[in-house]
Amino acid sequence: MNQKTFNTILALIGFGAFISGVLEVLFTLTGQTFQWGRIAFQGDFTFWRGIILLSSGILSLSAIYNPSLIEKRAQAILASFMIWIVGGLEVFSTILESITGGEDLWLNTVQGFLNNCVDSFTPAVILLPISVFLVLIVFREERKNER
């Protein structure tokens, strides 16, 4: 992958995480929730989620400065891992919540499960696949260089 494409992906993750983090922190401090389409700024521990995304955004953006350096690439990976933790656990939590059927049913119906899964999600879930892609690329190139 060329440097320009790599920078673009890194910038996308960095800005996405930074802005989402700032908004999550602001919404928590003002006691508000916000939904735009299926993207929602709500849930548990929103303040800490915001701080983590904000830090991840700063780490990713500072890696753009010289991403060919191995140190900067490692920094970008660490930032991606932070998004994995936030986004991945939200996916995990949504799946578990969708399996149970509430008061009357032990297990949800397939339709109910699917509806619940795609109901709404936080920005970290959108950033998740992009950050997985970035980490895969970096490790693939590292392996190529080792050979």
Add this chain to the structure above:
Amino acid sequence: MKFDTERRWELIDKISRETVNYGADKTTLKTILAELTVKPLTGIPFAVAVLYGFWAFFNAFAGFFTDGFFVPFFDNLWLPWLQDIFPLEGSWLYYVLVGDPGATNSFEAFGILTSGMFVAIGIVLPAIVAFYLFITILEDSGYMPRLAVLVDTILHKIGLHGFAVVPMILSLGCNVPGVASTRTLETKKQRFMMMILLSIFIPCGAQLGVMLSLIPEYFGYIMLYLLVGFFLFGYLLDRIIPGKSPEIMTDVPPFRLPTAANVTRKLWVKVKGFFTNAIPFVLLGVGVVNLLYLGGVIDWLSSVLEPVFTGWFGIPKETVAPLIAGFLRKDLAVAQLSAIDMTGFQLITSVVIISIYFPCIATFSMIIKEGRRSGGILKVLGGSLLTLSTVVFLWGGLLHLIGMVLGVR
């Protein structure tokens, strides 16, 4: 044959020339990633993410089993079935084993087979599994020593060092292994301090699980107050107790992917320990409290202790029963507290007092056992009781004072 220093060094050089191979140190992505997790600027945000991951996993996993399956099972099937088939309604045996015959949920029935089983299996078991699963993954991945390096500076302020984080984290699962692991600390002073601070200020996984399930809205305040207490009393103990607090040097291992077989084996050993050690205590706790109720002991104690409870701590006298249950299991005590009618601030104060007033009996036994290595049983026992009573009156009373000053009820 005896060598002088110069001859000895020559010999060392000769041996190392013949046995040691030198190569160029290659910087890889993995080694830099490992370094980034111990540098404060990058390591602290990552540590926050890991701790967030811990709580998010804990909530999702424990909530899935407790709210999704155990609550409907115990409330809709187990309780009505027991109430139907159990004979001798109105007798003391029914009261002790099944509890209130008019109860509509297992939590409020207060019998050994209803509330006791529900708290042990329905609430605490999923919390314990979630906690140990996550901790095992952290241990096997090699992240724990990194966390120790990161918190080293902060813990030095209270006379401990980075590796004190291991007993702290273990105590978040159960105080008993936490206290046992203080033997890895170097000096008697550090071991004593850590045992006391753990048993007072670090709630166990079972208690955390009950708090998160029953009073999630107050969880953050309670943890913050306990954490501040941990560091404040740690600082004071460091100044008061004589002894040394040495530095540490530690080897930070590389990151590794945990294997499923190891994680499963470790998890099974820990969960098996919960079944054999904790569940009998929960059931016994419910039984003892019910018997004390029937014998009028709880009512008598409530009247005697009322001035201290309402005057000094600002909590209702009915909290005596959970405090007695807390000797056996803190999780059971918190569960009983949440069923008492009181204000939000009183509930926060009560849970803080349940946490700090005395360790559970299993932890206390371990403190006495470990006391032999930390300055003698009598010294440790006397020191612990003095510290415990000072902390509960000062820290518990201070919370009441804060509430009064802020006008919070």
